Amino acid sequence: MEKKLRIGIIGAGRIGKLHANNLVNSVPEAEVAAISDVYLPGAQELAENLGVKKIYDDYTKILQDPEVDAVFICSSTDTHSIISKEAAQAGKHIFCEKPIDHDLDKIKEVLSEVEKAGVKYQVGFNRRFDRNFAKVKETVAEGKIGDVHIVKVTSRDPEAPPVSYVKVSGGIFADMTIHDFDMVRFLSGSEVTEVSAVGTCLVDPEIGKAGDVDTCIITLRFANGAIGVIDNSRQAVYGYDQRIEVFGSKGCVTADNETPNNTTLYTKESVSKEKPLYFFLERYNDAFIEEERAFVKACLNGTDTPVNAFDGLQPVLIALAAQKSCDLGGVPVKVGE
Amino acid sequence: MEKKLRIGIIGAGRIGKLHANNLVNSVPEAEVAAISDVYLPGAQELAENLGVKKIYDDYTKILQDPEVDAVFICSSTDTHSIISKEAAQAGKHIFCEKPIDHDLDKIKEVLSEVEKAGVKYQVGFNRRFDRNFAKVKETVAEGKIGDVHIVKVTSRDPEAPPVSYVKVSGGIFADMTIHDFDMVRFLSGSEVTEVSAVGTCLVDPEIGKAGDVDTCIITLRFANGAIGVIDNSRQAVYGYDQRIEVFGSKGCVTADNETPNNTTLYTKESVSKEKPLYFFLERYNDAFIEEERAFVKACLNGTDTPVNAFDGLQPVLIALAAQKSCDLGGVPVKVGE
Amino acid sequence: MEKKLRIGIIGAGRIGKLHANNLVNSVPEAEVAAISDVYLPGAQELAENLGVKKIYDDYTKILQDPEVDAVFICSSTDTHSIISKEAAQAGKHIFCEKPIDHDLDKIKEVLSEVEKAGVKYQVGFNRRFDRNFAKVKETVAEGKIGDVHIVKVTSRDPEAPPVSYVKVSGGIFADMTIHDFDMVRFLSGSEVTEVSAVGTCLVDPEIGKAGDVDTCIITLRFANGAIGVIDNSRQAVYGYDQRIEVFGSKGCVTADNETPNNTTLYTKESVSKEKPLYFFLERYNDAFIEEERAFVKACLNGTDTPVNAFDGLQPVLIALAAQKSCDLGGVPVKVGE
């Protein structure tokens, strides 16, 4: 049997469980060697289900374990950057859920430590691994639509999160649009240089009272001269709406929503098809597995990860600019200012 | 046989010919009574083809003719407002090609004269009559998607016009986006209050040298709180790309491109479908006929026209704001400022 | 003005009105010169609406009129063959609604008279002129799917006719499937040599009592070796279902239903699109105009009509064989036996 990557899962919440289960069931080159959670029973239950032996309530035990090659940081957002740094110092390869941090300085410290340690670092922008979006990227990269002129992302959640969540989320741009900011970088193959954002509160007035918006449109300029637009809503009652379009000098390529099945029902009343898959767990199920495989492969083969720490930094910079633009009523703001 | 509306066509160029032919062949309640063009042979040829008796090189002859009930102003843009005023003073109903004028004061004079004369006035925003867009409007108006949150228009021409045309066009916002500005008012049922536009020159550098852009994204705010976005390109190599989407609290409704036929070809190489219809003459052929029918019906029945002079004014105001925003690099500009 | 084809309409019922209106409004090279109907007021009303001067209750007046170049035979089916023969003897070009007759000998007499007189003859198989089916034919004829292997036709009416009609219809194969028999000849470019038909009565038991079936599947063999299948129902509650598919050695080409518009509505309950156009008047509106244009052009230019008298004979032969096979419980029957 070939060499496996021995992985420690840090954080046994929803996303930690998802990664642990996928690694065990769908990534043969990976072995989940240890699980930690500050809430020990959570770690225990997950470990038992998956037959994992080492269980801790302190992630530093995982970092000290010489039989762990890599970690998945699935703990709360405010711990991502500090654990990233410590894991790098401990020589572990790192898969970190997004965002690395909301604070630019902390992200830059992570970049610095990762570079110093020479470990692999991958950020959890799983949508890049969606089969449809990956094909769009491939089509663009192969030049089939020529030079990129316009990048469009439609990204709407099926329902708004509770206001308690919104209050600590960092705002819609840092919490939700950040995935779309990564997507436009990925698709265009170019950096975002300037953004302008208009936002409003149409879904839930409580979100507005919490100082956030729930509906917004963000216009972007790219270093290569292209322009782009993202539209977001916290609530699309028909399901998770995730579509992209890249338009260029030689054509256009689009990716549509995924549905539970492709049947069509014709009746006296209507012709109906299935609604989009409900939310990210359904829609990006396969994409999560693909990103895990990509990370494991990069670690085992010593190749580059497909979404590195720099890719974790840039969307945060864009989100900050978008938030500033939105606060200013839509005035264009340079990214990195 | 019922009473017919006797129409004088002013201007026998491409759009004048289109209207004259449609009126004769597809609008039984209309009679083309006279045709004028400064280039007399043009008027003569068209009149002969259609069996029209009265032919002039001076449109004022049409305005003086008591056997003419209404005029179609299809002459060059710079003559629209003056002929509109004179026609109103002569008591004729007026169908005027867009735009009424680029100058706000001249448009307002037209509104004033039309109101004083009590004649019907319709502006040639034909896309409202497209069967797909009309259905979207109906769906929104019936409340099927609830409150409108986001309006999206994709509008791309199949090829850029000659630079000589661009130079006198008034710029992309006044020349091309103006149709989309009308469309978002139509779809949202609300006025645009503020716009921000980013534009660039990616299709033809000569357009940039002429001081215009050929690729742009315009973000809009509406009086009812909704937001919207339009993206334009002067060149979509795959054909005329005209799609809309209205997203709301209870759902979303979209309209797609029209194609020459709905066949699909499956081969070893690909699964292919027809490209969108080439340009506006093909795509909006039926819509032109519907707008003509609507005008004739309003004149004969004494009802309101579906696109009146005020509807001709508003998109010009929006276009001016968009141009200003674009010139300022995307800063939001209030409409009517 | 160019020479026009002067046409006499024989029969002012539904289909006669349709042709007369289309010829007047949409075929500039045609002139409706006379209209006859055994029920004179019907002819009068239609003539008045269209501004036609000559009105008769006896079609032979039209045949004797030297100012009539061609006739449209839109009278009841049992008169098609006799009027066809007399019109040919009178030297008129003939457009005859389908079927020419249910009696093979009578059809053959028509063929013989038409050939003797050297007049143009076209049978009303309008579906060949549908833009989708015409494109499928073109695709097949250009060899894009290679050799034809399988031809499939789905053809279902939106609702069953009254039993009184069924009783005099000649049976489903002669009345309804006959269009599909023409379609498979058209698409395959080959003659049908053998058919087997299974039929049953599932829609309306009264149809069964009248000795007919309302649901059937017909398998076909073609002279070129291909095979095919047609499925029919007298009642598709979601509308007129008319789809085709031709499968071959190098690919497959399909044509889908037409809808009133291409909008899609996404709600909490479903994703819905428009139902197919209701029935043949809606679906084949443009196809009727195209077939009329083709006939007028053939007469004026002295070229072949696209659907000649032989094309009128063959589907009747196939229908007879299908009826026999169905009566025998599905035993294969050779066409022309």
Next chain:
Amino acid sequence: MEKKLRIGIIGAGRIGKLHANNLVNSVPEAEVAAISDVYLPGAQELAENLGVKKIYDDYTKILQDPEVDAVFICSSTDTHSIISKEAAQAGKHIFCEKPIDHDLDKIKEVLSEVEKAGVKYQVGFNRRFDRNFAKVKETVAEGKIGDVHIVKVTSRDPEAPPVSYVKVSGGIFADMTIHDFDMVRFLSGSEVTEVSAVGTCLVDPEIGKAGDVDTCIITLRFANGAIGVIDNSRQAVYGYDQRIEVFGSKGCVTADNETPNNTTLYTKESVSKEKPLYFFLERYNDAFIEEERAFVKACLNGTDTPVNAFDGLQPVLIALAAQKSCDLGGVPVKVGE
């Protein structure tokens, strides 16, 4: 950890490997306890990859093993019925690849032994578990299309098998259409009572020389009065073409092909989408996993398997009738005659 079903894999060829891999990776309630193959190295390699300890060249060792609860019979077709009987006598639950046998008496012996032993028996008609087809079945079963009138199956392989395979395949109806015969039973919820089949050789003349056909259309009658049609080809150059349609008194439901992704590319030349997934391993990947889960669940819970031995018998009876009809040139043949 819950109780697992301990499974012995008999036959380590392509389909045995598929089942073994899926059971290990995607069916947590299953444990692959032993693998046998007459070619021992094949069993060894598979066992090693999956960490399975017990490896045999003689399947009877598996049948004698008290630590094996169930077997997957993935050996050559001619051994299915004898191993089924022996496994039943040994008290093992049985998953058997299709067909159980070509010989009716042998199948009946299996049914008898299975009933006597009271073990679970499932036949490998995996397509029932395809998400699209399962949804069609559900829609029909819920009465959403009313009474079933017409069942249609399009089933075409991407390329013809080698003639050496065709010669021992039992003919296209027993080898390929058998899946479709199961599908029409599944969809209609009714037994097939009569079939007529027309077949021809258009893909590869060698197949014809071997006494088989490669292109065919089969018409079916069901006990509930419905009718149906299947069309097959051994070679669809654009990929595996697997579509179904069920038409009824209240509507129609269809399932389309699956594609690698849902992107669309618009260029000057065409609008193209992805071709269907290549063949059954790609298309029915998820369906294989679902059928395995269903079997394991039925064994563990003591519930009925979703495709039992009787379901294995019926398609063989239909295939025999179809072959007879085809040999007779399309004469209808009663199933079970």
